[in-house]
Amino acid sequence: MDKKLFYIVYLFLFNLIGTVHGQDRKIEVEGYFQQDSAMLGERVAYVLKVQYGEGSNIIFPDSTYDFSPFVLLEKKTFMSNTSEGVTLDSAVYFVSNFSLDPISNFSLPVYEVFKYDSLVHRPLEVSLALKLIIDNIPDELSFKDNNIYQPIETEFNFPLMIAIILSFALIGLGILFFFGKKIKRRWEIWLEKRKYKLFALKWKKAEEEFAAHPDMNHADELLGLWKTYMEHLKAKPFREWTTIEISDFLENKDIIKDFREIEMVLYAGKAGNNIPKACQNLWNICSDTYQQKITATDERK
Template identity: 50%
Template sequence: MGRIGVFLLFLGLSFSSLAQSVQINGYFTQDSARLGERVGFVLKARYPETTQLLFPDSTYDFSPLVLLEKKTFLSHTAEGVTTDSAVYYVSNFALDPSVFLSLPVYELNRYDSVTYFSNEAELKLKLTLDSIPEQLVFRDNNVYQPLEKNFNWLLAALITGGVIVLLGGFALLFAKRIKAIFKRNREKLRWVQFERKFKKLSTLLAQTPALELADEVVGLWKGYMESITKLPFQEWTSSEISEALEDKEIFKALRAIDMIIYAGKEAKSEESTNYLLEVARKKYQEKLNHIRNERATR
């Protein structure tokens, strides 16, 4: 084979590898929105049919946006290329002129995962009042209005000052306690939401061992553990998680569910999911104790 033939061969291989790469695209369904308005963010992925991808769920931090709902669609595969898409409905409560959002998509390999991010999409803040007229128009009114009585500004200033001093003292005395109560209640709410969803998915997985359900159960558990411990559970393999938590039973539980995800084998997952839930419950209790001890030492 001549030099030209070798060159064409390498060029063809290069184009083939590019065609098989993972392509992620994200965009808002509108370019601007008012405060609190419901806006859709479309996340699309094109990837080889043999690749396993996982979209982010409600445990992902969408700040400064607030996630309202996630809507998924059936995958479409043609000529070895799969197309997946989902719509995330969010609201913006930030006062910045623009907010930006880029979402990750996780490629699941046998022992680890690869993260791809979509392009950064912009959502502009839409003001309700577009413009102020140059000349104000007043309505004529010849009805006499009663005069207000003289206001005692000195008394009002004293009362206001006294209230400010009392509020300031209250804040100094109880600010740490109020902050700790807020943090504890927030963790309790997050735990209730996680536990309810995890039990529901675990029950469905026990009844119908399916790849997508097993994938969602593990992703939900890792997302909660990552949020409460600040450790990269989404990036770690099952063995790395087991070593970090010094618990070999976690590896066995995750391994049993991995058999459904990667090997396509049906397995009794109820015992594994129950153990993972207890691990999460233990970390949740440790978080509450840490908040309580933190308040006591300050």
């Protein structure tokens, strides 16, 4: 016998025997949404109820069922309620609709399970309308004329600022790496020339005031200015040395005469005849020492 025909005969005989024994096998299934419309992706409750008599084995769909066009979010089941031989089972399925169709139809079945087969009992389809959150766009758009400038706030571009700073830093490091020594020498020479010009102005002024007023204060100021500048050029304690010590260090015995001409005014209060020449000699020593220093700095490897 054909297998399909066998199942049909089996089910017919099974129902017939149930009727003979007075067992009511009528099954009523009801399914409905708790609302008639929902927004896209909104959580919606679908209620599924089934009433059946004694001897029936009813199973509700689980998460493996295809809920298209809906997506199952959660399922809640309730205790069976039996009264006068009729049992009521129910469950609530929480689903979401992601279809853009204006109307979505849905019907969730229950299964009556036998020993070797099962029957599907499906309620009537129910509809769920898609709720739009914006109004329909008109066919012709109307724009409001407005020629007033509207300022737009702009955020400061911190990543660009950091990139620029890093770029300048890398360029600076590269310049220092390749040209650092030359830049340092030029800087030292520039500073030395600046100090020399400042000394020349002070020396000229002090020399003129000493020539006009050859007294102790002007003589002390002139010698102090010379010793201070020579101390800077040679990095030696000229202000602490005596005239003899300065002469020995510079290997210049004639400087003793120049100092004596000025020191006569400082200690004896008497001006000599060779003060202008002594001042010129002291200036020449400073000038020659300065030239030697910047030349040594410029030629340094």
